[in-house]
Amino acid sequence: MNPFTFQVPSNILFETGASRKVAGLAAEFGAKRVLLVTDKGVRNAGLTQGAEEALQAAGCNLVIxxxxxxDPPWNVVEQAVSLCREERIDLVxxxxxxxxxxxxKLVAYLARSGDRLDDVYGVGLAKGQRLPLLLVPTTAGTGSExxxxxxxxTPTSEKKGVVSPRLLPDWAILDPxxxxxxxxxxxxxxxxxAMVHAIEAYTSRHKKNPMSDQLARQALALLSQNIREVCTNGQNLEARSQMLLGSMLAGxxxxxxxxxxxxxxxxxxxALFHVPHGLSNALVLMGVLRFNLPAAEKLYAELAPIVDPDAGNLSVQEAGRHFVDSLGAICRDCKVPESLAEVGVREADLSRLSEDAMKQTRLLVNNPREVAYADAYAIYSEALDGKSRSVAA
Ligand SMILES: NC(=O)c1ccc[n+]([C@@H]2O[C@H](COP(=O)([O-])OP(=O)(O)OC[C@H]3O[C@@H](n4cnc5c(N)ncnc54)[C@H](O)[C@@H]3O)[C@@H](O)[C@H]2O)c1
Ligand SMILES: [Fe+2]
Structure with a gap:
């Protein structure tokens, strides 16, 4: 077995209504001045109300x-950091x-450490201290919690990551x-x-390990068994709970x-077309999975019966292909748009997209099959009119 390290937040609370318990958790840190970081869509939907009322009732000074x-741009992060410092915030x-x-995550880190955002892009460069941090996801989801x-x-319309254990929160609070x-x-x-997180973790080239494998398999089971239900019957609390749990495990x-x-x-x-993150993933998913098949067939075959129990009797080759097709069926059933053209991409854009994709070296090294510029171009090109979803493997 390969040696491995594994990092998760030290505290998780998963409970219906949990967001109203943030005041008690903030009190653990002696917090008096709390910054709530959110967006207008979430706040106008009333999703922060329970937490806001609980914090105010507990005597906290709440700054919003x-x-x-x-896809938060750098300047939004910097504005929030300035507010955090001006207001002498003691918990985010x-x-x-x-x-x-x-x-x-970045506000809590940059406000306390004094580091500049430009200096911490990459892996392990954020080494300073951060403010206490509580994270409550409302999507299922990125697993960011x-x-x-x-x-x-970034200002040049690239998406860059800051990766550091300092960004793990003190509490992940999950309220379905x-x-x-x-x-x-x-x-x-x-x-x-969330499903892509599980799949890519399971096939990750260097750091795949027995714990990530178990979590990825369980996540994929929960997500694939519930995604159709939550897309048609959003009020099903049990299915929503399974999706939130699945996205956390995939995270x-x-x-x-x-x-x-x-x-x-x-x-x-x-970054270039302001397409939501999950949709961007879905649009290239089928093309990338098919491209990966020669290198990842065995791993995809292992995942196939998790998504469709009928795949258990297939050969490795058949099961690998069946897995890819099963994901295409989920995208179709959940009415996810099929083509890059539908989100405004034109053929003339494909070279810029391919150039920018090749800059994502932090991610490309984890792919089971090496991706060259021409491969990226071909995958985008196939996705342009949605061919990649309909073409049989
Ligand atoms: N940190 C990580 O590990 C990680 C992993 C994957 C993706 N990401 C990043 O996360 C971002 C995407 O996040 P996301 O997909 O969760 O979407 P999002 O945060 O961008 O939100 C999308 C929209 O949904 C709305 N919304 C959110 N929850 C809602 C709810 N419960 N009810 C009604 N509306 C709601 C928001 O107001 C917003 O308009 C991207 O920037 C992506 O790069 C981060
Ligand atoms: Fe993602």
């Missing part, structure tokens, strides 16, 4: 930063999707009630993102066995 936007709480949670990662859009109102298209895209898996080419090719689509 609700200017987070999807975030309620929201991956965009809010990632922003909050349990990962040491924050993704920022907060995900009940997630609209079907966001439910589908964020659910696919733990890929935090320790990093994601690869699906994410590397998805990031430029998000």
């Amino acid at each position: 930063f609700d200017d987070v936007v999807a 709480l975030s309620i929201g999707g991956g965009s809010a949670l990632d922003t909050a 349990v990962t040491p990662i924050a993704i920022v859009t 009630e907060l995900t009940l109102g997630l609209p079907p298209h966001v439910t589908a895209a964020t659910g696919i993102d 733990m898996a890929f935090a320790n066995a990093p994601v690869a080419a699906v994410h590397a090719l998805a990031y430029p689509i998000g």
Whole structure:
């Protein structure tokens, strides 16, 4: 067995209604001045109300930063850091999707450590102290509440990651009630993102290990068994709970066995065309999985019966292909858009996308098969009119 290290947050609370318990958790840190990092969509949907009321009732001074936007740009992070310093904040709480949670992780780190954002992009460069940090996800999801990662859009429209154990929160607080109102298209895209985390962790080239494998398998089971239900019946609390648990387990898996080419090719689509992260993943998913098949067939065959129990009797070759097709069927059933053209990408954009994807070396090294510029171009090209989803393997 390969030696491995494994890092997760030290505390997790998973409970319906848990977001109303943040005041008690903030009190553990003696916090008096709390910064809530969120976005307007989440706040206007009333998802922060329970936590806000609980903190105010406990006598906390609450400062609100609700200017987070999807794929948070560097300047939004810097604005929130300034506010955090001006207000002499002593604890950062975030309620929201991956965009809010990632922003909050950096705010808690940069405000306390004094480091500059530009100096900490990459792996292990954030070594200072951070403010106490509580994270409450409202999507299922990025798993950001349990990962040491924050993704920022830079001034040159690249998506760059800060990766450091310092970004793991003091508490990950999971409240499935907060995900009940997630609209079907966001439910589908964020659910696919979580499935991709599990799949890419399971096939991750260097850091795949027995713990990430178990978590990835369990995550994929929970996510694939519940994603169709939550897309059609969003009020099903039990199915929403399974999705939130699945996305957290997938987060733990890929935090320790990093994601690869699906994410590397998805990031430029998000950065240049402002396509939601999960949808960007879904649009290149089939092309990347098919490209990976020659190298990852055995691993995909191992995952196939988790997604479809009928795949148990197939040969390795058949099961590998069946796995890819099963994911195509999930995307179709959940009405995820099929083509890059539908989100505004044109043929003339494919070379810029491919160039930017090749810059995601942090992720590409984890892919089971080496990806060259021409491979990236071919995958984007196939996805342009949605051919990659319909073409049989
Ligand atoms: N840190 C990590 O480990 C990690 C992993 C994967 C992705 N990411 C990053 O996370 C970001 C994507 O996060 P996301 O997919 O969670 O989406 P998001 O945070 O960008 O939110 C998408 C939209 O959904 C809305 N929303 C969120 N929760 C809602 C709810 N419960 N009800 C109604 N509306 C709701 C938001 O207001 C927003 O408009 C990207 O920047 C991506 O790069 C980070
Ligand atoms: Fe992701």
